[in-house]
Amino acid sequence: LTLLGFCIFYSLQKERFFNDGYRYKQQDQYEREQQLLFNTYIQDISDILLKITDKNNIDENILLHIRTKTLLIFKNLDTKYKKDIILFLYERHLIQNNQLNLRGINLNDVELICPYDFSRLYLPDVIWSNAIFINCRLTFAILDRTYLINAKFINSTLQYTSLIDVNLDNSHFVKTIIMNTNFNGASFIQADFLQADIVQGNNFTNTDLYQAKFTNNQWEGKYINIIKHDFSNARLPNGTFQLINSEKNLIKNGNAEMEVENIVLFGQAKCAPNLNFTDV
Numbered sequence: 702l703t704l705l706g707f708c709i710f711y712s713l714q715k716e717r718f719f720n721d722g723y724r725y726k727q728q729d730q731y732e733r734e735q736q737l738l739f740n741t742y743i744q745d746i747s748d749i750l751l752k753i754t755d756k757n758n759i760d761e762n763i764l765l766h767i768r769t770k771t772l773l774i775f776k777n778l779d780t781k782y783k784k785d786i787i788l789f790l791y792e793r794h795l796i797q798n799n800q801l802n803l804r805g806i807n808l809n810d811v812e813l814i815c816p817y818d819f820s821r822l823y824l825p826d827v828i829w830s831n832a833i834f835i836n837c838r839l840t841f842a843i844l845d846r847t848y849l850i851n852a853k854f855i856n857s858t859l860q861y862t863s864l865i866d867v868n869l870d871n872s873h874f875v876k877t878i879i880m881n882t883n884f885n886g887a888s889f890i891q892a893d894f895l896q897a898d899i900v901q902g903n904n905f906t907n908t909d910l911y912q913a914k915f916t917n918n919q920w921e922g923k924y925i926n927i928i929k930h931d932f933s934n935a936r937l938p939n940g941t942f943q944l945i946n947s948e949k950n951l952i953k954n955g956n957a958e959m960e961v962e963n964i965v966l967f968g969q970a971k972c973a974p975n976l977n978f979t980d981v
Contacts, residue, residue: 735778735779735782738774738777738778738782739774739778739782739785739786742770742771742774742786743786743789745770746767746770746789746790746793749763749766749767750793756793756794757794757798759795759800764795764800764801764802767795767801768801768802768803771786771790771801771803771806772803772805772806774786775806775807776807780809780810780811780812783808783811784811784812784813787808787811787813787824788813788816791819791822796822796823796824797820797821797822797823798821798823799823799843800823801823803824803827804825804826804827805826805827805828806827806828807827807828808824808827808828808829808832809828809829809830809831810830810831810832811829811832811833812832812833812835813832813833813834813835813837814835814836815834815835815836815837815838815857816836817838818838818840819837819838819839819842820838820839820840820841820842821840821841821842821843822839822842822843822844823842823843824842824843824844824847825843825844825845825846825847826845826846826847827844827847827848828847828848829847829848829849829852830848830849830850830851830852831850831851831852832849832851832852832853833852833853833855834852834853834854834855834857835855835856835857836855836856836857837854837857837858838857838858838860839857839858839859839860839862840858840860840861840862841861841862842859842862842863843862843863844862844863844864844867845863845864845865845866845867846865846866846867847864847867847868848867848868849867849868849869849872850868850869850870850871850872851870851871851872852869852872852873853872853873853875854872854873854874854875854877855875855876855877856875856876856877857877857878858877858878858880859877859878859879859880859882860878860879860880860881860882861880861881861882862882862883863882863883864882864883864884864887865883865884865885865886865887866885866886866887867884867887867888868887868888869887869888869889869892870888870889870890870891870892871890871891871892872889872892872893873892873893873896874892874893874894874896874897874900875896875897876896876897876898877897877898878897878898878899879894879897879899879900879901879903880899880900880901880902880903880928881901881902881903881928882903882904883903883904884903884904884905884906884908885904885905885906885907885908886906886907886908887905887908887909888908888909889908889909889910889911889913890909890910890911890912890913891911891912891913891914892910892913892914893913893914894913894914894915894916894919895914895915895916895919897919899924900915900919900922900930901922901923901924901927901928901930902922902928902929902930903930903931904930904931905930905931905932905935906931906932906933906934906935907933907934907935908932908935908936909935909936910932910935910936910937910938911936911937911938911940912938913938914938915938
C-alpha cells in the first residue's frame with residue numbers, strides 16, 4: 702500500500718510539473734510574439750517617418766497607411782504594448798493637432814502614466830473603458846465622443862479640453878484640476894468629483910449628471926475665486942433638468958436645499974430639493 706501510494710503521488714507530481722512547464726513555455730512564447738509584433742510596428746512606423754521632411758503636414762495616404770497598421774496590430778496586442786504605442790505616436794506628433802485618425806480603436810484597460818505635458822492629444826471616437834490617466838496634463842486635447850466609462854483621472858489636469866458627447870459614467874477624478882473644459886452632451890451618471898482639486902468654469906450643457914457627486918464648492922465653481930459652470934439643459938444629480946437661461950443659484954443657505962428656476966421633472970415644472978452635495 703505504501704508503494705502504491707508513493708507511485709500515485711509521484712505520478713501526480715510529475716503531471717503537475719509537466720503542466721507547469723508547458724504553461725510557462727506557452728507564456729514565454731506568447732511574450733516573445735508580443736514583443737516581436739511591437740518591435741516590428743515601431744520599426745516600420747519609424748522608417749516611414751524618417752522619409753518625411755515636414756512632420757506637421759503628412760500626406761493623407763501615409764496617415765491612412767499608419768492608421769491601418771495601427772488598427773490591425775491593436776487587435777493582437779496586450780494593453781501594456783498598446784500604452785507604449787500611444788506614447789510613441791504622441792511623441793512623434795501623430796496624435797496631436799488633428800493628424801492621425803484612430804477612430805474606433807480599442808484602448809480598453811490602457812493605463813497612461815504621462816511623463817510630461819500631454820497637451821493637444823487627439824483621440825476622438827475611441828473605445829477606452831476602464832482608462833486610467835496618471836500625471837496627465839491634458840490641455841487643449843480633443844477626446845470627443847470617446848467611450849470612457851469607469852475612467853480614473855489621478856493627479857491630472859483637464860483644461861481647455863474638448864470632451865463633447867463622451868461617456869464618463871462612473872468615472873472618478875482624484876487630485877485633478879478640471880477647468881474650462883467642454884463637456885457638452887457628455888454623460889456623467891454616477892461620476893465622482895469629490896476628490897478633485899479644482900472644478901471651475903466648465904461647460905456642462907446638455908450633460909447627464911444623474912447621481913454624480915460634487916461638493917458644494919465644486920458645483921458653484923468656487924476655489925479661490927468663482928468661475929461658474931454652464932448647466933443649461935443638463936440633467937442634474939437628483940434627476941431634474943436645468944433649462945436654458947436659469948439664473949438663480951442652485952444652492953442656498955449653505956445646505957443641500959435647492960431652488961431651481963424652470964426645472965422640469967417628468968414633464969412638470971417643480972422645485973428640486975436636495976441634490977445630495979457634500980459640504981466643504
